[in-house]
Amino acid sequence: MQALFFDNELLTREIPVPEPAEGEVLIKILYSAICSTDLEIIKGYMGFRGVLGHEFTGKVLAPGQALDQKTVVGEINCSCGHCYLCLSGRQSHCTNRTVIGIAGRQGVFADFISLPAGNLHIVPDSVAADIAVFTEPLAAAIEIFEQLHMKPSKTVFIFGAGKLGLLVSMVARLQGFDYTTIDTVKEKTDFALGLGINSKSLKDVQPEDKAEVCIDCTGSADGIAVALAHLWPKGTLVLKTTVADTAKQDLNNIVINEFTVLGSRCGLFQPALNLLERKLIDPSPMISGRYEFKDILKAFESAKNPKNHKIIIRHSN
Ligand SMILES: [Zn+2]
Ligand SMILES: [Zn+2]
Structure with a gap:
């Protein structure tokens, strides 16, 4: 074959x-x-x-x-x-x-x-x-919410409007969070806006704009630093990025601000298939x-x- x-x-x-x-x-x-x-x-x-x-x-x-x-x-x-x-x-x-x-x-x-x-x-x-080929990446998006039980009142920033970032955004939107999907590339934020996803360019995010949960879907080794810069003290950083290039990160920030860091990889397929079947995610x-x-x-x-x-x-x- x-x-x-x-x-x-x-x-x-x-x-x-x-x-x-x-x-x-x-x-x-x-x-x-x-x-x-x-x-x-x-x-x-x-x-x-x-x-x-x-x-x-x-x-x-x-x-x-x-x-x-x-x-x-x-x-x-x-x-x-x-x-x-x-x-x-x-x-x-x-x-x-x-x-x-x-x-x-x-x-x-x-x-x-x-x-x-x-x-x-x-x-x-x-x-x-x-x-149905989207089941695996959608399951990976759902995994965040399987691991981290967030109150719907929490603010969420999703960094990266690529394939996974968009799926994470769709799941976050479904749950009623106050979420914003952030990317550096205008075509990507425009595309996300076209899907009805609340999206913003990174240059329009002010240094004082912060969220309780920041999810890094940038697929870039530099994504962590950006996400940490917009996390409230005692907030949670969720890492979805795996790259050949490993990130170098100053951990002092994590200690000083008492951040929680959560690695997140593969998820359950059945909830992903349920969302596709019910047309709640397209x-x-x-x-x-x-x-x-x-x-x-x-x-x-x-x-x-x-x-x-x-x-x-x-x-x-
Ligand atoms: Zn994959
Ligand atoms: Zn085993």
């Missing part, structure tokens, strides 16, 4: 169709999407070598099994189920985990993937297969380009353009 391989450079390569291990099923990829994490991996993040990609919708090919022919999305962390972290309910932090297209496991930029059946969620009929305007899988290298070039949001790839049927 064809796959997009990263080995210091991106290249399409013929590799064998994966053989499902015990408890796994074979999935034919229908749609995939390029995430900022994929672009960071190409710059050296995680030191990954192999087939890239983790955002997908696929069809299960497992004759005789309950999931056969079902359209599914899949959680990206594949855990062992028996280590201390798994047994204490922290499966996404499993010591022995592999992560689709990020660590130790083949990714979804290929014709097929094999995944543990337990990682899969059936896509509701009313959610189109190309929209990510479709965020699709900036569509490519066929054979043109995936062009799709990557398009994804690198900071003005673009989600790039969707259609795999052949």
Whole structure:
């Protein structure tokens, strides 16, 4: 089968169709999407070598099994189920985990993937297969609110109006927070405003403008310092950015202002699918380009353009 391989450079390569291990099923990829994490991996993040990609919708090919022919999305962390972290309910932090297209496991930029059946969620009929690729990043946005129980009266600043920042903003808006989404790029704040998201350019944010919760979705090593500068003392900084370039941050500020710092990564898929099914979140305007899988290298070039949001790839049927 064809796959997009990263080995210091991106290249399409013929590799064998994966053989499902015990408890796994074979999935034919229908749609995939390029995430900022994929672009960071190409710059050296995680030191990954192999087939890239983790955002997908696929069809299960497992004759005789309950999931056969079902359209599914899949959680990206594949855990062992028996280590201390798994047994204490922290499966996404499993010591022995592999992560689709990020660590130790083949990714979804290929014709097929094999995944543990337990990682899969059936896509509701009313959610189109190309929209379901947003389940993973939307789950990551929802994770913040799973981790941090904020009063709806709190003010929230979301830094970064990129793909994840917009999804976080949509979830914050849904919950009634007094939120503002801030970016340095005018096209991005204009785009956010067009989606009805309360958005502002960073240059229009005054030094005295502060929030109780600042969420860094900038995808930039410099984002933390900006977010901290606009956080009230005793406020919470939520970090969503993972970059190849690591940030250097003066921690004195955190001590003096008694900030809480919360790292936030992957989230639960079911609430994300619920929001998509109930049409409470519509990510479709965020699709900036569509490519066929054979043109995936062009799709990557398009994804690198900071003005673009989600790039969707259609795999052949
Ligand atoms: Zn992603
Ligand atoms: Zn484990």
